[in-house]
Amino acid sequence: MGSMGKVADPYLEDLGGGIFAYIQPDGSWFLNNTGIVAGAGTTVLVDQCGTEDRARAFLAAATAAGRGPVQALVNTHHHGDHTFGNVVMPSGTTIVGHARCRHEMMATGTAITALFQGPEWGEIGVCPPNVTFEDRLTLWVDDLELQLIHFGTPAHTTNDVVVWVPEHSIAFTGDLVFNGGTPFALQGSVTGWIETCDRLAALGAAALVPGHGPVTGPEAIHDVRRYLGFVMDTARAGIAAGVAPLEAARDLDLGPFAALTDPERIVGNLHRAYHELNGAPRGAPLDLLPIAAEMMTYHGGPIVSHA
Numbered sequence: 687m688g689s690m691g692k693v694a695d696p697y698l699e700d701l702g703g704g705i706f707a708y709i710q711p712d713g714s715w716f717l718n719n720t721g722i723v724a725g726a727g728t729t730v731l732v733d734q735c736g737t738e739d740r741a742r743a744f745l746a747a748a749t750a751a752g753r754g755p756v757q758a759l760v761n762t763h764h765h766g767d768h769t770f771g772n773v774v775m776p777s778g779t780t781i782v783g784h785a786r787c788r789h790e791m792m793a794t795g796t797a798i799t800a801l802f803q804g805p806e807w808g809e810i811g812v813c814p815p816n817v818t819f820e821d822r823l824t825l826w827v828d829d830l831e832l833q834l835i836h837f838g839t840p841a842h843t844t845n846d847v848v849v850w851v852p853e854h855s856i857a858f859t860g861d862l863v864f865n866g867g868t869p870f871a872l873q874g875s876v877t878g879w880i881e882t883c884d885r886l887a888a889l890g891a892a893a894l895v896p897g898h899g900p901v902t903g904p905e906a907i908h909d910v911r912r913y914l915g916f917v918m919d920t921a922r923a924g925i926a927a928g929v930a931p932l933e934a935a936r937d938l939d940l941g942p943f944a945a946l947t948d949p950e951r952i953v954g955n956l957h958r959a960y961h962e963l964n965g966a967p968r969g970a971p972l973d974l975l976p977i978a979a980e981m982m983t984y985h986g987g988p989i990v991s992h993a
């Protein structure tokens with residue numbers, strides 16, 4: 687399957703009650719997680735994958751794990767690792783997402799693929815949600831309630847949605863939680879994400895399926911919040927010193943966060959934090975290409991994805 691040999695194969699984790707996490711190691715660039723909620727009469731998926739091969743493998747795993755037909759897919763946000771594989775879904779599948787998820791998918795297309803080396807993308811494309819909402823929507827899998835929640839502010843992106851399963855105390859967080867990877871706020875809001883962490887923690891979920899990395903507990907929300915606070919502190923100091931984001935990143939000791947995958951995201955995160963501290967609204971569009979180029983400079987070359 688493409689360049690999949692460089693990382694371990696995806697695996698299915700049974701969380702009980704017909705709920706499964708589909709984990710794609712090692713959680714770095716474009717290696718996202720997805721989910722399956724299988725009822726007797728219907729199966730609902732949470733997110734898709736970023737390459738055709740990976741999307742087809744996930745759909746096959748979901749079809750095998752489910753008892754009822756796959757009838758709906760929720761996109762947690764517009765990013766291509768979670769949505770490019772929408773195109774492999776059977777025609778007639780209901781695709782649900784935030785209204786701005788649909789808008790961003792249609793506005794950005796698949797251009798992001800040009801920034802990464804490595805993946806064999808296959809036939810991917812843009813198949814945006816055909817059911818959209820703003821704040822909350824409830825989906826039922828037989829008699830199991832799935833609460834789709836947008837926390838009201840840009841965070842990881844402008845259109846983050848959590849799938850909360852109160853009966854089993856499980857939350858599919860999308861990229862509001864990275865477990866073992868560097869959180870990435872370039873297309874959202876650092877301050878909004880910090881607030882969102884508190885709202886997410888208030889759900890009281892016992893188990894989280896993060897957007898990237900292994901299934902975890904609520905402590906992972908605290909880790910994300912701590913990293914984002916570190917970004918804000920660094921940005922405040924950088925602005926005070928008159929130092930540009932790339933320079934601030936290069937001078938920075940990442941400390942405990944150095945062990946996270948994709949550390950070059952600090953550059954994009956600082957750009958977002960600088961803009962917010964300088965008065966830009968949360969989630970305001972930024973010119974992404976020059977910032978991506980700076981991330982590559984920090985990284986020391988092109989960014990490789992093992993997806």
Ligand SMILES: [Zn+2]
Pocket residue numbers: 763765842861897
């Ligand atoms: Zn994302």
